Amino acid sequence: MTKRTSDQSAAEAPVGKRQPCPCGSGKRYKACHGAESGSRQPIVTRPFGGLAAEGELVALREFVPSATAELPLRTGDRSILLATVLPMAAAAMVRNDGQAFVGLQVQTKSGDISSDLARAVEWAQQAEPGQSLPAVGPENVPTSVAPNRLQDLMDPQEQLSPQLYDDFSWWMPEDTEPSREVQLSLERANAAITPTQRIDAEGVCSAYWVDTGTKAHLRWVRSESEDRLIAALARLSARGELALDEDSRYAGSFRAHGLIVPVWDLDREKHASEWREPARALGQRLEEALSSLDDEPLTSTERRAREGLRGRQVTIR
Structure with a gap:
Protein backbone atom coordinates (compact mmCIF):
# COMPACT_ATOMS: atom_id res chain seq x y z
CA MET A 1 0.00 0.00 0.00
CA THR A 2 1.45 3.36 -0.96
CA LYS A 3 1.94 6.19 1.48
CA ARG A 4 -0.39 9.17 1.52
CA THR A 5 1.04 12.29 3.09
CA SER A 6 -0.81 14.25 5.73
CA ASP A 7 -0.73 17.29 3.43
CA GLN A 8 -3.10 15.49 1.06
CA SER A 9 -5.80 14.51 3.55
CA ALA A 10 -5.62 17.91 5.21
CA ALA A 11 -6.14 19.66 1.89
CA GLU A 12 -9.07 17.59 0.66
CA ALA A 13 -12.22 19.69 0.86
CA PRO A 14 -15.71 19.76 -0.64
CA VAL A 15 -16.05 22.02 -3.65
CA GLY A 16 -19.28 23.67 -4.79
CA LYS A 17 -20.44 22.56 -8.23
CA ARG A 18 -20.39 26.15 -9.55
CA GLN A 19 -16.97 26.97 -8.12
CA PRO A 20 -13.80 26.83 -10.26
CA CYS A 21 -12.35 23.32 -10.27
CA PRO A 22 -9.29 23.25 -7.99
CA CYS A 23 -7.39 21.25 -10.61
CA GLY A 24 -6.66 24.54 -12.39
CA SER A 25 -8.47 23.77 -15.65
CA GLY A 26 -10.47 27.01 -15.53
CA LYS A 27 -13.75 25.08 -15.76
CA ARG A 28 -16.49 24.92 -13.17
CA TYR A 29 -16.19 21.91 -10.87
CA LYS A 30 -19.42 20.34 -12.18
CA ALA A 31 -18.01 20.41 -15.73
CA CYS A 32 -14.61 19.02 -14.74
CA HIS A 33 -13.72 16.67 -11.88
CA GLY A 34 -17.25 16.83 -10.46
CA ALA A 35 -18.82 15.56 -13.68
CA GLU A 36 -17.88 11.89 -13.61
CA SER A 37 -20.69 9.53 -12.59
CA GLY A 38 -22.54 12.48 -11.08
CA SER A 39 -20.48 12.14 -7.89
CA ARG A 40 -17.97 14.47 -6.34
CA GLN A 41 -14.36 13.38 -6.32
CA PRO A 42 -12.17 14.46 -3.40
CA ILE A 43 -10.03 17.36 -4.59
CA VAL A 44 -6.68 18.25 -3.05
CA THR A 45 -6.94 22.02 -3.04
CA ARG A 46 -3.31 22.57 -2.02
CA PRO A 47 -1.53 19.82 -4.00
CA PHE A 48 2.02 21.10 -3.43
CA GLY A 49 1.66 21.74 0.30
CA GLY A 50 4.65 20.77 2.42
CA LEU A 51 7.20 21.53 -0.30
CA ALA A 52 9.61 24.46 -0.09
CA ALA A 53 9.14 24.75 -3.86
CA GLU A 54 5.35 25.14 -3.58
CA GLY A 55 5.27 28.74 -4.80
CA GLU A 56 7.44 28.05 -7.84
CA LEU A 57 5.39 24.97 -8.75
CA VAL A 58 2.19 27.05 -8.67
CA ALA A 59 3.77 29.78 -10.81
CA LEU A 60 5.14 27.30 -13.36
CA ARG A 61 1.79 25.57 -13.64
CA GLU A 62 -0.39 28.66 -13.77
CA PHE A 63 1.22 31.51 -15.66
CA VAL A 64 4.91 31.12 -16.56
CA PRO A 65 4.88 30.34 -20.33
CA SER A 66 8.24 28.71 -21.15
CA ALA A 67 10.51 27.39 -18.43
CA THR A 68 12.21 24.30 -17.05
CA ALA A 69 13.53 23.43 -13.60
CA GLU A 70 15.61 20.52 -12.34
CA LEU A 71 13.48 18.29 -10.13
CA PRO A 72 15.39 17.51 -6.89
CA LEU A 73 14.56 13.79 -6.73
CA ARG A 74 15.47 11.66 -3.72
CA THR A 75 16.30 8.62 -5.84
CA GLY A 76 16.83 7.69 -9.47
CA ASP A 77 19.66 7.91 -11.96
CA ARG A 78 17.93 9.98 -14.64
CA SER A 79 17.72 13.77 -14.48
CA ILE A 80 14.11 14.98 -14.71
CA LEU A 81 13.28 18.52 -15.77
CA LEU A 82 9.92 19.94 -14.83
CA ALA A 83 8.59 21.94 -17.78
CA THR A 84 5.73 24.35 -18.20
CA VAL A 85 4.49 23.10 -21.59
CA LEU A 86 5.59 20.16 -23.75
CA PRO A 87 4.88 19.40 -27.43
CA MET A 88 1.20 18.59 -28.05
CA ALA A 89 0.60 19.34 -24.33
CA ALA A 90 2.21 16.00 -23.41
CA ALA A 91 2.36 14.95 -19.77
CA ALA A 92 5.97 13.78 -20.17
CA MET A 93 8.56 13.04 -22.82
CA VAL A 94 12.13 11.85 -23.26
CA ARG A 95 14.05 13.65 -25.99
CA ASN A 96 16.18 11.68 -28.43
CA ASP A 97 19.27 12.76 -26.48
CA GLY A 98 17.88 11.11 -23.32
CA GLN A 99 16.79 14.25 -21.43
CA ALA A 100 13.49 13.58 -19.66
CA PHE A 101 10.77 16.18 -19.08
CA VAL A 102 7.51 16.23 -17.08
CA GLY A 103 4.90 18.82 -18.04
CA LEU A 104 3.08 20.92 -15.47
CA GLN A 105 0.50 22.68 -17.63
CA VAL A 106 -1.54 19.61 -18.55
CA GLN A 107 -5.08 18.45 -17.92
CA THR A 108 -5.07 16.29 -14.80
CA LYS A 109 -6.74 12.89 -14.57
CA SER A 110 -7.47 12.84 -10.85
CA GLY A 111 -8.34 15.25 -8.08
CA ASP A 112 -4.70 15.50 -7.02
CA ILE A 113 -2.20 17.16 -9.35
CA SER A 114 0.66 15.96 -7.15
CA SER A 115 -0.36 12.33 -7.65
CA ASP A 116 -0.57 12.75 -11.44
CA LEU A 117 2.87 14.36 -11.54
CA ALA A 118 4.34 11.50 -9.49
CA ARG A 119 3.03 9.01 -12.05
CA ALA A 120 4.47 11.07 -14.90
CA VAL A 121 7.85 11.21 -13.17
CA GLU A 122 7.85 7.42 -12.76
CA TRP A 123 7.07 7.02 -16.46
CA ALA A 124 9.85 9.45 -17.44
CA GLN A 125 12.39 7.57 -15.32
CA GLN A 126 11.71 4.37 -17.27
CA ALA A 127 10.87 5.58 -20.80
CA GLU A 128 13.12 5.21 -23.82
CA PRO A 129 14.50 8.19 -25.82
CA GLY A 130 11.96 9.48 -28.32
CA GLN A 131 8.92 8.38 -26.30
CA SER A 132 6.13 10.75 -25.22
CA LEU A 133 3.29 10.35 -22.70
CA PRO A 134 0.16 12.15 -23.99
CA ALA A 135 -1.77 11.90 -20.72
CA VAL A 136 -1.21 10.50 -17.26
CA GLY A 137 -3.49 8.27 -15.24
CA PRO A 138 -3.80 4.84 -13.61
CA GLU A 139 -4.85 3.31 -16.93
CA ASN A 140 -1.60 4.05 -18.77
CA VAL A 141 1.12 4.41 -16.12
CA PRO A 142 2.25 1.58 -13.83
CA THR A 143 1.75 2.37 -10.15
CA SER A 144 2.98 -0.82 -8.47
CA VAL A 145 6.12 0.85 -7.11
CA ALA A 146 5.30 4.52 -7.58
CA PRO A 147 5.20 6.82 -4.55
CA ASN A 148 1.75 8.23 -4.22
CA ARG A 149 2.57 11.92 -4.61
CA LEU A 150 5.26 14.35 -5.73
CA GLN A 151 6.02 15.00 -2.05
CA ASP A 152 7.22 11.38 -1.77
CA LEU A 153 9.59 11.74 -4.73
CA MET A 154 11.42 15.02 -4.14
CA ASP A 155 13.34 16.58 -1.29
CA PRO A 156 10.75 18.77 0.50
CA GLN A 157 13.41 21.26 1.64
CA GLU A 158 14.79 21.94 -1.83
CA GLN A 159 13.76 25.00 -3.83
CA LEU A 160 13.43 25.10 -7.61
CA SER A 161 15.58 27.34 -9.79
CA PRO A 162 13.53 27.84 -12.95
CA GLN A 163 15.21 28.65 -16.25
CA LEU A 164 12.97 30.90 -18.36
CA TYR A 165 13.09 31.02 -22.17
CA ASP A 166 11.87 33.38 -24.88
CA ASP A 167 10.54 30.47 -26.97
CA PHE A 168 10.18 26.69 -26.94
CA SER A 169 13.27 25.75 -28.94
CA TRP A 170 14.45 23.73 -25.93
CA TRP A 171 11.85 21.11 -26.87
CA MET A 172 14.32 19.76 -29.41
CA PRO A 173 18.00 18.80 -28.99
CA GLU A 174 20.42 20.97 -30.94
CA ASP A 175 20.79 20.14 -34.65
CA THR A 176 17.53 18.14 -34.61
CA GLU A 177 14.84 18.64 -37.22
CA PRO A 178 11.35 18.41 -35.64
CA SER A 179 8.56 16.42 -37.24
CA ARG A 180 5.81 18.37 -38.99
CA GLU A 181 3.46 17.76 -36.06
CA VAL A 182 5.98 19.01 -33.50
CA GLN A 183 6.87 21.97 -35.73
CA LEU A 184 3.22 23.08 -35.84
CA SER A 185 2.92 22.69 -32.07
CA LEU A 186 6.15 24.67 -31.66
CA GLU A 187 4.88 27.51 -33.84
CA ARG A 188 1.58 27.71 -31.93
CA ALA A 189 3.35 27.68 -28.58
CA ASN A 190 5.86 30.37 -29.60
CA ALA A 191 3.05 32.61 -30.88
CA ALA A 192 1.26 32.41 -27.52
CA ILE A 193 4.22 33.31 -25.30
CA THR A 194 3.77 36.25 -22.95
CA PRO A 195 7.10 37.94 -22.06
Missing part, protein backbone atom coordinates in the same frame (compact mmCIF):
# COMPACT_ATOMS: atom_id res chain seq x y z
CA THR A 196 7.88 36.87 -18.51
CA GLN A 197 10.88 37.28 -16.21
CA ARG A 198 11.54 36.02 -12.71
CA ILE A 199 12.24 38.74 -10.14
CA ASP A 200 15.55 37.72 -8.62
CA ALA A 201 16.05 39.76 -5.45
CA GLU A 202 16.96 39.13 -1.83
CA GLY A 203 13.97 37.85 0.11
CA VAL A 204 11.82 37.52 -3.02
CA CYS A 205 10.65 34.08 -4.16
CA SER A 206 8.05 33.01 -6.73
CA ALA A 207 7.58 36.56 -8.08
CA TYR A 208 7.35 37.22 -11.81
CA TRP A 209 7.19 40.25 -14.08
CA VAL A 210 4.70 39.63 -16.90
CA ASP A 211 3.95 41.77 -19.96
CA THR A 212 0.51 40.96 -21.37
CA GLY A 213 0.87 43.31 -24.33
CA THR A 214 -1.33 46.03 -22.86
CA LYS A 215 -0.16 45.99 -19.25
CA ALA A 216 2.78 44.80 -17.20
CA HIS A 217 2.22 43.04 -13.90
CA LEU A 218 4.03 41.62 -10.92
CA ARG A 219 2.51 38.27 -9.92
CA TRP A 220 3.79 37.05 -6.56
CA VAL A 221 2.81 33.61 -5.27
CA ARG A 222 2.61 33.69 -1.46
CA SER A 223 2.56 30.72 0.93
CA GLU A 224 0.79 32.40 3.87
CA SER A 225 -2.83 31.62 4.70
CA GLU A 226 -5.32 33.86 2.91
CA ASP A 227 -6.60 35.56 6.07
CA ARG A 228 -3.11 36.35 7.35
CA LEU A 229 -1.83 37.59 4.00
CA ILE A 230 -4.84 39.84 3.33
CA ALA A 231 -4.53 41.28 6.84
CA ALA A 232 -0.86 42.13 6.25
CA LEU A 233 -1.64 43.66 2.85
CA ALA A 234 -4.41 45.71 4.48
CA ARG A 235 -1.94 47.03 7.06
CA LEU A 236 0.34 48.19 4.26
CA SER A 237 -2.58 49.65 2.32
CA ALA A 238 -3.73 51.71 5.32
CA ARG A 239 -0.21 53.12 5.58
CA GLY A 240 -0.01 53.92 1.87
CA GLU A 241 2.80 51.36 1.47
CA LEU A 242 1.15 48.71 -0.70
CA ALA A 243 2.47 49.88 -4.09
CA LEU A 244 5.98 49.03 -5.24
CA ASP A 245 6.59 52.69 -6.18
CA GLU A 246 4.76 55.66 -7.69
CA ASP A 247 4.61 53.88 -11.07
CA SER A 248 2.67 50.90 -9.74
CA ARG A 249 -0.57 50.04 -8.03
CA TYR A 250 -2.03 47.01 -6.28
CA ALA A 251 -4.56 45.42 -8.68
CA GLY A 252 -5.91 42.54 -6.61
CA SER A 253 -5.23 38.84 -6.21
CA PHE A 254 -6.26 35.43 -7.46
CA ARG A 255 -6.29 31.95 -5.92
CA ALA A 256 -4.25 29.10 -7.37
CA HIS A 257 -3.92 25.63 -5.83
CA GLY A 258 -4.61 26.79 -2.31
CA LEU A 259 -2.38 29.86 -2.40
CA ILE A 260 -3.04 33.56 -2.91
CA VAL A 261 -1.25 35.39 -5.72
CA PRO A 262 -1.26 39.20 -5.28
CA VAL A 263 -0.94 41.19 -8.51
CA TRP A 264 0.42 44.70 -9.07
CA ASP A 265 0.02 46.79 -12.23
CA LEU A 266 3.38 48.17 -13.36
CA ASP A 267 4.68 50.83 -15.72
CA ARG A 268 5.37 49.01 -19.01
CA GLU A 269 8.13 51.45 -19.90
CA LYS A 270 10.34 50.09 -17.13
CA HIS A 271 12.49 47.01 -17.69
CA ALA A 272 11.80 43.98 -15.52
CA SER A 273 15.16 44.41 -13.76
CA GLU A 274 14.09 47.85 -12.52
CA TRP A 275 11.51 46.20 -10.28
CA ARG A 276 13.99 44.11 -8.31
CA GLU A 277 14.75 46.71 -5.64
CA PRO A 278 11.09 47.86 -5.27
CA ALA A 279 10.06 44.20 -4.93
CA ARG A 280 12.75 43.57 -2.33
CA ALA A 281 11.63 46.62 -0.33
CA LEU A 282 7.96 45.63 -0.61
CA GLY A 283 8.82 42.10 0.51
CA GLN A 284 10.56 43.47 3.58
CA ARG A 285 7.57 45.69 4.43
CA LEU A 286 5.23 42.76 3.98
CA GLU A 287 7.30 40.49 6.25
CA GLU A 288 7.28 43.19 8.93
CA ALA A 289 3.50 43.58 8.59
CA LEU A 290 3.02 39.81 8.87
CA SER A 291 5.16 39.67 12.01
CA SER A 292 3.30 42.57 13.62
CA LEU A 293 -0.05 40.77 13.32
CA ASP A 294 0.85 38.55 16.29
CA ASP A 295 1.11 41.51 18.65
CA GLU A 296 -0.96 44.29 17.09
CA PRO A 297 -4.60 43.66 16.05
CA LEU A 298 -5.84 45.50 12.98
CA THR A 299 -7.10 49.01 13.60
CA SER A 300 -10.51 50.12 12.33
CA THR A 301 -8.83 51.77 9.33
CA GLU A 302 -6.93 48.59 8.55
CA ARG A 303 -10.08 46.48 8.88
CA ARG A 304 -11.82 48.70 6.34
CA ALA A 305 -8.83 48.32 4.03
CA ARG A 306 -9.02 44.55 4.49
CA GLU A 307 -12.64 44.44 3.38
CA GLY A 308 -11.75 46.42 0.30
CA LEU A 309 -8.90 44.07 -0.58
CA ARG A 310 -11.05 40.96 -0.16
CA GLY A 311 -13.26 42.04 -3.04
CA ARG A 312 -10.42 42.75 -5.46
CA GLN A 313 -10.12 39.44 -7.28
CA VAL A 314 -8.42 39.45 -10.67
CA THR A 315 -8.69 36.96 -13.53
CA ILE A 316 -5.64 35.98 -15.59
CA ARG A 317 -7.22 33.45 -17.97
Whole structure:
Protein backbone atom coordinates (compact mmCIF):
# COMPACT_ATOMS: atom_id res chain seq x y z
CA MET A 1 0.00 0.00 0.00
CA THR A 2 1.45 3.36 -0.96
CA LYS A 3 1.94 6.19 1.48
CA ARG A 4 -0.39 9.17 1.52
CA THR A 5 1.04 12.29 3.09
CA SER A 6 -0.81 14.25 5.73
CA ASP A 7 -0.73 17.29 3.43
CA GLN A 8 -3.10 15.49 1.06
CA SER A 9 -5.80 14.51 3.55
CA ALA A 10 -5.62 17.91 5.21
CA ALA A 11 -6.14 19.66 1.89
CA GLU A 12 -9.07 17.59 0.66
CA ALA A 13 -12.22 19.69 0.86
CA PRO A 14 -15.71 19.76 -0.64
CA VAL A 15 -16.05 22.02 -3.65
CA GLY A 16 -19.28 23.67 -4.79
CA LYS A 17 -20.44 22.56 -8.23
CA ARG A 18 -20.39 26.15 -9.55
CA GLN A 19 -16.97 26.97 -8.12
CA PRO A 20 -13.80 26.83 -10.26
CA CYS A 21 -12.35 23.32 -10.27
CA PRO A 22 -9.29 23.25 -7.99
CA CYS A 23 -7.39 21.25 -10.61
CA GLY A 24 -6.66 24.54 -12.39
CA SER A 25 -8.47 23.77 -15.65
CA GLY A 26 -10.47 27.01 -15.53
CA LYS A 27 -13.75 25.08 -15.76
CA ARG A 28 -16.49 24.92 -13.17
CA TYR A 29 -16.19 21.91 -10.87
CA LYS A 30 -19.42 20.34 -12.18
CA ALA A 31 -18.01 20.41 -15.73
CA CYS A 32 -14.61 19.02 -14.74
CA HIS A 33 -13.72 16.67 -11.88
CA GLY A 34 -17.25 16.83 -10.46
CA ALA A 35 -18.82 15.56 -13.68
CA GLU A 36 -17.88 11.89 -13.61
CA SER A 37 -20.69 9.53 -12.59
CA GLY A 38 -22.54 12.48 -11.08
CA SER A 39 -20.48 12.14 -7.89
CA ARG A 40 -17.97 14.47 -6.34
CA GLN A 41 -14.36 13.38 -6.32
CA PRO A 42 -12.17 14.46 -3.40
CA ILE A 43 -10.03 17.36 -4.59
CA VAL A 44 -6.68 18.25 -3.05
CA THR A 45 -6.94 22.02 -3.04
CA ARG A 46 -3.31 22.57 -2.02
CA PRO A 47 -1.53 19.82 -4.00
CA PHE A 48 2.02 21.10 -3.43
CA GLY A 49 1.66 21.74 0.30
CA GLY A 50 4.65 20.77 2.42
CA LEU A 51 7.20 21.53 -0.30
CA ALA A 52 9.61 24.46 -0.09
CA ALA A 53 9.14 24.75 -3.86
CA GLU A 54 5.35 25.14 -3.58
CA GLY A 55 5.27 28.74 -4.80
CA GLU A 56 7.44 28.05 -7.84
CA LEU A 57 5.39 24.97 -8.75
CA VAL A 58 2.19 27.05 -8.67
CA ALA A 59 3.77 29.78 -10.81
CA LEU A 60 5.14 27.30 -13.36
CA ARG A 61 1.79 25.57 -13.64
CA GLU A 62 -0.39 28.66 -13.77
CA PHE A 63 1.22 31.51 -15.66
CA VAL A 64 4.91 31.12 -16.56
CA PRO A 65 4.88 30.34 -20.33
CA SER A 66 8.24 28.71 -21.15
CA ALA A 67 10.51 27.39 -18.43
CA THR A 68 12.21 24.30 -17.05
CA ALA A 69 13.53 23.43 -13.60
CA GLU A 70 15.61 20.52 -12.34
CA LEU A 71 13.48 18.29 -10.13
CA PRO A 72 15.39 17.51 -6.89
CA LEU A 73 14.56 13.79 -6.73
CA ARG A 74 15.47 11.66 -3.72
CA THR A 75 16.30 8.62 -5.84
CA GLY A 76 16.83 7.69 -9.47
CA ASP A 77 19.66 7.91 -11.96
CA ARG A 78 17.93 9.98 -14.64
CA SER A 79 17.72 13.77 -14.48
CA ILE A 80 14.11 14.98 -14.71
CA LEU A 81 13.28 18.52 -15.77
CA LEU A 82 9.92 19.94 -14.83
CA ALA A 83 8.59 21.94 -17.78
CA THR A 84 5.73 24.35 -18.20
CA VAL A 85 4.49 23.10 -21.59
CA LEU A 86 5.59 20.16 -23.75
CA PRO A 87 4.88 19.40 -27.43
CA MET A 88 1.20 18.59 -28.05
CA ALA A 89 0.60 19.34 -24.33
CA ALA A 90 2.21 16.00 -23.41
CA ALA A 91 2.36 14.95 -19.77
CA ALA A 92 5.97 13.78 -20.17
CA MET A 93 8.56 13.04 -22.82
CA VAL A 94 12.13 11.85 -23.26
CA ARG A 95 14.05 13.65 -25.99
CA ASN A 96 16.18 11.68 -28.43
CA ASP A 97 19.27 12.76 -26.48
CA GLY A 98 17.88 11.11 -23.32
CA GLN A 99 16.79 14.25 -21.43
CA ALA A 100 13.49 13.58 -19.66
CA PHE A 101 10.77 16.18 -19.08
CA VAL A 102 7.51 16.23 -17.08
CA GLY A 103 4.90 18.82 -18.04
CA LEU A 104 3.08 20.92 -15.47
CA GLN A 105 0.50 22.68 -17.63
CA VAL A 106 -1.54 19.61 -18.55
CA GLN A 107 -5.08 18.45 -17.92
CA THR A 108 -5.07 16.29 -14.80
CA LYS A 109 -6.74 12.89 -14.57
CA SER A 110 -7.47 12.84 -10.85
CA GLY A 111 -8.34 15.25 -8.08
CA ASP A 112 -4.70 15.50 -7.02
CA ILE A 113 -2.20 17.16 -9.35
CA SER A 114 0.66 15.96 -7.15
CA SER A 115 -0.36 12.33 -7.65
CA ASP A 116 -0.57 12.75 -11.44
CA LEU A 117 2.87 14.36 -11.54
CA ALA A 118 4.34 11.50 -9.49
CA ARG A 119 3.03 9.01 -12.05
CA ALA A 120 4.47 11.07 -14.90
CA VAL A 121 7.85 11.21 -13.17
CA GLU A 122 7.85 7.42 -12.76
CA TRP A 123 7.07 7.02 -16.46
CA ALA A 124 9.85 9.45 -17.44
CA GLN A 125 12.39 7.57 -15.32
CA GLN A 126 11.71 4.37 -17.27
CA ALA A 127 10.87 5.58 -20.80
CA GLU A 128 13.12 5.21 -23.82
CA PRO A 129 14.50 8.19 -25.82
CA GLY A 130 11.96 9.48 -28.32
CA GLN A 131 8.92 8.38 -26.30
CA SER A 132 6.13 10.75 -25.22
CA LEU A 133 3.29 10.35 -22.70
CA PRO A 134 0.16 12.15 -23.99
CA ALA A 135 -1.77 11.90 -20.72
CA VAL A 136 -1.21 10.50 -17.26
CA GLY A 137 -3.49 8.27 -15.24
CA PRO A 138 -3.80 4.84 -13.61
CA GLU A 139 -4.85 3.31 -16.93
CA ASN A 140 -1.60 4.05 -18.77
CA VAL A 141 1.12 4.41 -16.12
CA PRO A 142 2.25 1.58 -13.83
CA THR A 143 1.75 2.37 -10.15
CA SER A 144 2.98 -0.82 -8.47
CA VAL A 145 6.12 0.85 -7.11
CA ALA A 146 5.30 4.52 -7.58
CA PRO A 147 5.20 6.82 -4.55
CA ASN A 148 1.75 8.23 -4.22
CA ARG A 149 2.57 11.92 -4.61
CA LEU A 150 5.26 14.35 -5.73
CA GLN A 151 6.02 15.00 -2.05
CA ASP A 152 7.22 11.38 -1.77
CA LEU A 153 9.59 11.74 -4.73
CA MET A 154 11.42 15.02 -4.14
CA ASP A 155 13.34 16.58 -1.29
CA PRO A 156 10.75 18.77 0.50
CA GLN A 157 13.41 21.26 1.64
CA GLU A 158 14.79 21.94 -1.83
CA GLN A 159 13.76 25.00 -3.83
CA LEU A 160 13.43 25.10 -7.61
CA SER A 161 15.58 27.34 -9.79
CA PRO A 162 13.53 27.84 -12.95
CA GLN A 163 15.21 28.65 -16.25
CA LEU A 164 12.97 30.90 -18.36
CA TYR A 165 13.09 31.02 -22.17
CA ASP A 166 11.87 33.38 -24.88
CA ASP A 167 10.54 30.47 -26.97
CA PHE A 168 10.18 26.69 -26.94
CA SER A 169 13.27 25.75 -28.94
CA TRP A 170 14.45 23.73 -25.93
CA TRP A 171 11.85 21.11 -26.87
CA MET A 172 14.32 19.76 -29.41
CA PRO A 173 18.00 18.80 -28.99
CA GLU A 174 20.42 20.97 -30.94
CA ASP A 175 20.79 20.14 -34.65
CA THR A 176 17.53 18.14 -34.61
CA GLU A 177 14.84 18.64 -37.22
CA PRO A 178 11.35 18.41 -35.64
CA SER A 179 8.56 16.42 -37.24
CA ARG A 180 5.81 18.37 -38.99
CA GLU A 181 3.46 17.76 -36.06
CA VAL A 182 5.98 19.01 -33.50
CA GLN A 183 6.87 21.97 -35.73
CA LEU A 184 3.22 23.08 -35.84
CA SER A 185 2.92 22.69 -32.07
CA LEU A 186 6.15 24.67 -31.66
CA GLU A 187 4.88 27.51 -33.84
CA ARG A 188 1.58 27.71 -31.93
CA ALA A 189 3.35 27.68 -28.58
CA ASN A 190 5.86 30.37 -29.60
CA ALA A 191 3.05 32.61 -30.88
CA ALA A 192 1.26 32.41 -27.52
CA ILE A 193 4.22 33.31 -25.30
CA THR A 194 3.77 36.25 -22.95
CA PRO A 195 7.10 37.94 -22.06
CA THR A 196 7.88 36.87 -18.51
CA GLN A 197 10.88 37.28 -16.21
CA ARG A 198 11.54 36.02 -12.71
CA ILE A 199 12.24 38.74 -10.14
CA ASP A 200 15.55 37.72 -8.62
CA ALA A 201 16.05 39.76 -5.45
CA GLU A 202 16.96 39.13 -1.83
CA GLY A 203 13.97 37.85 0.11
CA VAL A 204 11.82 37.52 -3.02
CA CYS A 205 10.65 34.08 -4.16
CA SER A 206 8.05 33.01 -6.73
CA ALA A 207 7.58 36.56 -8.08
CA TYR A 208 7.35 37.22 -11.81
CA TRP A 209 7.19 40.25 -14.08
CA VAL A 210 4.70 39.63 -16.90
CA ASP A 211 3.95 41.77 -19.96
CA THR A 212 0.51 40.96 -21.37
CA GLY A 213 0.87 43.31 -24.33
CA THR A 214 -1.33 46.03 -22.86
CA LYS A 215 -0.16 45.99 -19.25
CA ALA A 216 2.78 44.80 -17.20
CA HIS A 217 2.22 43.04 -13.90
CA LEU A 218 4.03 41.62 -10.92
CA ARG A 219 2.51 38.27 -9.92
CA TRP A 220 3.79 37.05 -6.56
CA VAL A 221 2.81 33.61 -5.27
CA ARG A 222 2.61 33.69 -1.46
CA SER A 223 2.56 30.72 0.93
CA GLU A 224 0.79 32.40 3.87
CA SER A 225 -2.83 31.62 4.70
CA GLU A 226 -5.32 33.86 2.91
CA ASP A 227 -6.60 35.56 6.07
CA ARG A 228 -3.11 36.35 7.35
CA LEU A 229 -1.83 37.59 4.00
CA ILE A 230 -4.84 39.84 3.33
CA ALA A 231 -4.53 41.28 6.84
CA ALA A 232 -0.86 42.13 6.25
CA LEU A 233 -1.64 43.66 2.85
CA ALA A 234 -4.41 45.71 4.48
CA ARG A 235 -1.94 47.03 7.06
CA LEU A 236 0.34 48.19 4.26
CA SER A 237 -2.58 49.65 2.32
CA ALA A 238 -3.73 51.71 5.32
CA ARG A 239 -0.21 53.12 5.58
CA GLY A 240 -0.01 53.92 1.87
CA GLU A 241 2.80 51.36 1.47
CA LEU A 242 1.15 48.71 -0.70
CA ALA A 243 2.47 49.88 -4.09
CA LEU A 244 5.98 49.03 -5.24
CA ASP A 245 6.59 52.69 -6.18
CA GLU A 246 4.76 55.66 -7.69
CA ASP A 247 4.61 53.88 -11.07
CA SER A 248 2.67 50.90 -9.74
CA ARG A 249 -0.57 50.04 -8.03
CA TYR A 250 -2.03 47.01 -6.28
CA ALA A 251 -4.56 45.42 -8.68
CA GLY A 252 -5.91 42.54 -6.61
CA SER A 253 -5.23 38.84 -6.21
CA PHE A 254 -6.26 35.43 -7.46
CA ARG A 255 -6.29 31.95 -5.92
CA ALA A 256 -4.25 29.10 -7.37
CA HIS A 257 -3.92 25.63 -5.83
CA GLY A 258 -4.61 26.79 -2.31
CA LEU A 259 -2.38 29.86 -2.40
CA ILE A 260 -3.04 33.56 -2.91
CA VAL A 261 -1.25 35.39 -5.72
CA PRO A 262 -1.26 39.20 -5.28
CA VAL A 263 -0.94 41.19 -8.51
CA TRP A 264 0.42 44.70 -9.07
CA ASP A 265 0.02 46.79 -12.23
CA LEU A 266 3.38 48.17 -13.36
CA ASP A 267 4.68 50.83 -15.72
CA ARG A 268 5.37 49.01 -19.01
CA GLU A 269 8.13 51.45 -19.90
CA LYS A 270 10.34 50.09 -17.13
CA HIS A 271 12.49 47.01 -17.69
CA ALA A 272 11.80 43.98 -15.52
CA SER A 273 15.16 44.41 -13.76
CA GLU A 274 14.09 47.85 -12.52
CA TRP A 275 11.51 46.20 -10.28
CA ARG A 276 13.99 44.11 -8.31
CA GLU A 277 14.75 46.71 -5.64
CA PRO A 278 11.09 47.86 -5.27
CA ALA A 279 10.06 44.20 -4.93
CA ARG A 280 12.75 43.57 -2.33
CA ALA A 281 11.63 46.62 -0.33
CA LEU A 282 7.96 45.63 -0.61
CA GLY A 283 8.82 42.10 0.51
CA GLN A 284 10.56 43.47 3.58
CA ARG A 285 7.57 45.69 4.43
CA LEU A 286 5.23 42.76 3.98
CA GLU A 287 7.30 40.49 6.25
CA GLU A 288 7.28 43.19 8.93
CA ALA A 289 3.50 43.58 8.59
CA LEU A 290 3.02 39.81 8.87
CA SER A 291 5.16 39.67 12.01
CA SER A 292 3.30 42.57 13.62
CA LEU A 293 -0.05 40.77 13.32
CA ASP A 294 0.85 38.55 16.29
CA ASP A 295 1.11 41.51 18.65
CA GLU A 296 -0.96 44.29 17.09
CA PRO A 297 -4.60 43.66 16.05
CA LEU A 298 -5.84 45.50 12.98
CA THR A 299 -7.10 49.01 13.60
CA SER A 300 -10.51 50.12 12.33
CA THR A 301 -8.83 51.77 9.33
CA GLU A 302 -6.93 48.59 8.55
CA ARG A 303 -10.08 46.48 8.88
CA ARG A 304 -11.82 48.70 6.34
CA ALA A 305 -8.83 48.32 4.03
CA ARG A 306 -9.02 44.55 4.49
CA GLU A 307 -12.64 44.44 3.38
CA GLY A 308 -11.75 46.42 0.30
CA LEU A 309 -8.90 44.07 -0.58
CA ARG A 310 -11.05 40.96 -0.16
CA GLY A 311 -13.26 42.04 -3.04
CA ARG A 312 -10.42 42.75 -5.46
CA GLN A 313 -10.12 39.44 -7.28
CA VAL A 314 -8.42 39.45 -10.67
CA THR A 315 -8.69 36.96 -13.53
CA ILE A 316 -5.64 35.98 -15.59
CA ARG A 317 -7.22 33.45 -17.97
